[in-house]
Amino acid sequence: xxxxTVDARLTRFVWLRQFEAxxxxxxxxxxxxxxxxxxxxPLTVDLLAGVPATRVSSLRRQGERHFADxxxxxxxxxxxxxxxxxxxxxxxxxxxxxxxxxxxIVGQLYRSAERLCDAKVADAKTATRDTLKSFAEVTSIPxxxxxxxxxxxxxxxxxxxxxxxxxx
Numbered sequence: 001x002x003x004x005t006v007d008a009r010l011t012r013f014v015w016l017r018q019f020e021a022x023x024x025x026x027x028x029x030x031x032x033x034x035x036x037x038x039x040x041x042p043l044t045v046d047l048l049a050g051v052p053a054t055r056v057s058s059l060r061r062q063g064e065r066h067f068a069d070x071x072x073x074x075x076x077x078x079x080x081x082x083x084x085x086x087x088x089x090x091x092x093x094x095x096x097x098x099x100x101x102x103x104x105i106v107g108q109l110y111r112s113a114e115r116l117c118d119a120k121v122a123d124a125k126t127a128t129r130d131t132l133k134s135f136a137e138v139t140s141i142p143x144x145x146x147x148x149x150x151x152x153x154x155x156x157x158x159x160x161x162x163x164x165x166x167x168x
Contacts, residue, residue, distance in 0.1 A: 001083060002068045011068035012037075013083075016090055020098035023108065028101045035094040038087055047084055059085040 016034055021027070048056055063071070063086035072077055154164040 002071055005122045013071065017064060017086070018099055019094060021097040021104065023104045025103065025105065028098060031094055031098045035091065035098065038091045038094065041087055043084065048088055051085075056085050056089070057157065058098060060089045065103060 001012045001016070004012040006012055010018075016038065019031055019034055022031070059082050063082040066074070066082075071082065075160065
């Protein structure tokens with residue numbers, strides 16, 4: 001982890017600790033790559049059993065403070081303890097970052113779908129309102145035909161002499 005490089009410029013140690021939650025699938029995949037790499041390390045489940053939480057915190061802070069060169073100068077037992085704590089802590093933090101990234105992506109999709117749905121509902125309301133207005137206009141014609149103003153015209157009859165010029 002201290003010797004291996006990523007992208008020919010960063011050591012794996014530095015690459016693993018440089019992460020944050022993202023907002024797209026590319027960021028989620030980068031986080032999952034780091035998490036998969038850490039999960040492939042042969043560590044036991046009870047690695048930190050019996051180690052006080054304050055000691056774990058102290059070792060994690062030391063690991064985050066040092067670069068690979070600085071870690072190589074630390075005595076081997078201490079270096080292994082720092083690396084083991086960092087791996088366990090980073091796995092937890094990466095899992096949280098993956099979940100947060102997923103939540104952000106789902107939230108973006110939900111808001112986008114909600115906007116689309118609202119637009120479709122608004123269009124449907126407009127179409128429904130227009131249809132109802134048309135029905136109201138059509139149904140008002142028979143009411144007009146039965147009104148007192150129209151009765152004299154109906155008694156006289158209609159003249160269709162201008163039938164050829166009528167337009168809809």
